[in-house]
Amino acid sequence: MHQSIGIESMKFFQDSQQNNFFDNHEIKNAYDVVIIGGGVHGLSLAHYLAKLGITDVLVLDQGYIGGGASARTTAILRANYYTPEAIPFFRESLKLYETLSSELELNLLFNQIGRLDIGHSESAIYGLQTRADFNRLLNVESYMVGPNEISELVPAMDLRENKLYPVMAALYHPTAGVIRHDAVVWGYARSAKRMGVHIVPFTKVIDLIVCRNRVSGIKTINKEVSAKIVVNATAGWASTIANMANIKLPITTHPLQVAVTEPLKPFLDTTVSSANFHVYAYQTDRGEVVIGGGVDAYPSYSMRSSLSSIHHLVSNTLKMFPMLRDVRLLRQWSGLCDMTPDYAPIIGRVNGIDGFLLTCGWGSWGFKAAPMAGKSVAELIFTGKTPELIKPFRLSRFSTGKILNERASAPAAAVH
């Protein structure tokens, strides 16, 4: 067992070129698949495509690898969603995460520390109850707990009853967790690279090559690359890339703001979210408290931090954890979320356009979906058939009245 614990295999990692995370690749003139977006979704897709034997693949990113939403996520992984369409999809994604460290030969620091969605009012508990029931019926471990159990899970929580919004009950999802998000990106990138995928950062796609009803490649500033299939995995920029093929996506891009405190000794070992205050918090293994919330109300591509958002996040966190008043905030940042009207993703083909696939509309629920989304789209490319699990998320749902209303996404909770 000592080998698995580390020492020998570590030396191996340090010395072998094969184990470098990134290599330089020249872009060829043609590929089977070009994936636009070198974040967790694009790289997960590249990994699963390569596993199916499709290795003539190019992944492009306008910035550094994993530098968009994947670098900015708070990386909470969970499956306790609301709609019967989303729950099984996220359940399967969570399962893939459970074995991903060994698949990618990288410790992704996946900590299944569970998740509490706290209800501070009757109306909040009402929504949580439905999720608890639907989750269990669809094989996701999830149930309601009262203040006593909450106090056991989170001794630091302010459970006084005489408050305006007391802690009344919570939805508990023990298999939820957090993961080292950058490591997931690097792991997928290294694995795809080992199998022959080309990954090229700092290369912006400025246009798609479209002839008649077919996307047949992409253009960068100094190169045209033809491709049998082009995949749009560009998160915040998904609608701008789709526009290049004259596809109007029902997506608006909103910033989501996050903050982290200085490191503290362990006091919180669960992710805690408040259905009423629209904040969530957890403590990393390094000791920092990560604080996040819903998306900003206005659409924007700016990734600058705002004072009002941080004020909202911090004051609401203190409502649950007043003892953090004297703790210092180290850093705040924001990322872009590609929001859909029904808080569910858009995956798969576009009616009337060939050679172009979407995996976008990932809003604030994308990181947790990346393995299953990548695997499903890879399967779609490999077999030519849309897997059952992602059928509800096709683009055409917006014109056929089959929209989903995924109320359990963090931003949706803030709106409804």
Next chain:
Amino acid sequence: MSKIMRTDRFPTGELIDRLKPIEFTFDGKKVAAYEGDTLGSALAAQNIKVLSRSFKYHRPRGLMCVSGKCPNCLVEVNGSPNIRACITTVENKMNVKSQNRWPSVKYDVFSVIDKLHWLLPVGFYYKSFYKPRFIWNLVRPIFRKAGGLGRINPKAKSILEKPHKAVFTEIAVVGAGLSGLSAALSAAEQGVEVTLIDQLEHLGGNNKDLLEEELVRKIIAKKSITIITGAPVFGFYPPNLITLDTAEEMIKLHCEKIIIATGSHEVPIIFESNDLPGVMLASGAIKLLKLYGAIPGNDAVIITESNEGYSQALELKNYGLNVVAVLDSRTEIEPQLSKPLEQAEIPVFTDVKSIQAIGTDYISSIKFYYADNWRYLDCDLACSSGRLQPALQLALQAGCSTEFNSNLNTLVPSEPPKQIFLTGGLIGISDKNDSSNHGKTVGLAAATNKPDLKFNIKDNSTNNTKFTNICSKNKRFICFCEDVTSKDLSQAIKEGFTDIQILKRYSTITMGPCQGKMCLTNFIRESSIETGSTQAELGLTTLRPPVEPITLGSLAGPGFIPIKRSPLHSKHLELGAKMVEVGGWIRPYSYIEALTEVSIVRNNVGIIDVSTLGKLDVRGSDAARLLDFIYVNKMSNLKIGKVRYGVMCLENGTILDDGTVARLSDDRFFITTTTTNIEMIESWFKWWLASDTNLDVALVNITSEHAAINIAGPNTRNILQGLTTTDISANKFPYMTVKESFIVDIPAIIMRIGFVGEIGWEIHFPSIYAEHLWDELYNRNVQAFGVEAQRILRLEKGHVIINQDTDSLTNPLEIGLDHIIGSTKSDYVGKNQIHQQYNRGIKRKLVSFTMHEKSPTPQDGSAIIHRGDPIGRVTSARRSPVNQKPFGLAILPYNLSIKGQEVFILINEDLYPAKVSLESIYDPNGTRLRA
């Protein structure tokens, strides 16, 4: 009583008051101090060297920067964690504890990690402990225990809530060193109003001299300059807002222009064991001596790569230290530099190759490679001198880019946005005359809107050598917060992390409490050497707010949750009601048992405070037209004196809100909305009103102006008739009509409607009479009832509550308003989508259900199952006081919304049958309601 030893101090010490000795405890031991001391200076004066243990290796750490930037002196003060000892003023009886150690800072069990460093290279945790899976869960608790710094105390007494204040200024000058002072003065001389800010308690900066003192005098005399000291600027936020964290308040300073003169500060030179206690920044050692008379050590070695080291050596000597030697990495030294040192008998070694600090818990000697030989010098202080990093956080947050500056051998901010100006050490100006002149020019440019900056900055760049590394057994720290060494950095680069952003994320350099203040320059420099890219090519990592760490309490300010109270609030409290929050209001949940209240309303009479209903007064010749457009129902054909239930939708055909519409005259309507939504509905009306400016409609939200009481129950008429002259008999005041009349001489809008399903009236009247009318009714032996009783009553009647029994996808057809499809209205908001839904066929429907009396009552929100699948949910459920059966409303697929259909409800892990019904379980024909 034991007397505390007070170690002698040097006669310097501008800030301490030797006549006022005080004391505090550090890890339980008493420490003597003077008023004006910081925790750091007092501990240094008492020769207490080890203040903390480092993050990863738990190595001993002591004072290093003495300016609140590095992580080495983080301690717990009176229960608050991670306080920077070197900038925290001592207060008598402070209880100070070291952190991240067990059992003590001197003997820390976890320091064994330091010996295992070969096991723990950069990113080691990514490469181990994942096969088999459970290993990580076993190891993780140890990681967590070793990580983190301070401990939070749930009972710690919190600092006061800081108020937030917004202030406006024409020009803000951040930093009151020489260039900042010059800029502020020259701007103010142009007649512009200036705010000058510094994080120090005084103006003039750290190197205050005669030149600065003269400027400070002039600035204090200038009325148009507002001075804010002791105020770290912790953030820049668009558009041109900077935020200041003072001791008393958090200031949001809105500026037309900002001159950033934040200067530069010393950072450590990288050599072996450069983290050993006793290795300090020269500026830190000088500060201890100059400001506090505290002695950082007796025998000092100066390690430098610039001219700064020579003047600092002399300064230390002048304070009375024995300067053992100056070690310089450069080969060529100008004679005017070395001469004064010769006179002071300080030996200088140039072309020094490699340096190592030696000592166990504290430095005892320096080993260095000179003239092909290893040499040793005994010392108890090693000063890293003259490597500067610009304080560029604020400038970069404000939108500047960067360029390479040869003076500092690092990147400095450049190309500021239009309203931002940069000056001083921040952009690499080191010469005093240059600083003052550049400051003046910038101040003038900012004040006169002529950003015409032609200025030649003297090139003081030295030959930029660095200490090479000959023997590499010991750690050379780049990042002190996260314990990252230069070996870690090169390993990460070898593994392919060549981009600065992912290199940062992989190595965690700059991600600790100092947020790059001690390590950014070194990080970029070392990476540039390792990767072969220039510093400019590598660029910087993103420097995010806050610039200075700020407590969550300061950021949050005095927290409060806005909440609405009805004009009858104190009446409810008097009656001992149990209060609950509903849609932003505080409302009575119940006064007595809710079921008893229900039974009294059903059999006698009750009153409920419904002042929380949204109320709109809509007038004008086009009022009916506007309502026709906003409601899905037709309102223009509503007769005067009649009331109609109305629903409004969004453009996508989903339900937005509901309520009653009463027509008081041809051109006047009185509208109620749901309790929660009034603000949104008011905007909604105004939005559509604004879309057609020709409409003659005036709209007023009278929600708080009017109170409302609903009186209901079979005996209502007896009670109410006694209070009004209006005939309220069934013929004269029938169901769904409205009258404007008087009740006990109070003018009121009285509607005959019945949410709870009994004969009843909703009385809307001016709020000032609220308590009076309540008393008149209550004193006639009427039972007050709360929202829980109301929910049960309305549920028995099958009346819908928006957002409880509907969701954001519910359209009017799903709650049974099918008749609107036949509406003759040409258009209304949502019409198109509702018709599309109708043509496709609706998929869900809101239905009633009942259960067997032996089954438990489902929770609101419980899942409904059919053939094993979750197909719907209970929206509201209660146990009926009438027949003791659980009943309620549920959303089901349309094909199952058939009378008598059996479905199952999940309650406590079991399934219980329920039967669908399409009519209300109480008074389905409405005979009681219309009586």
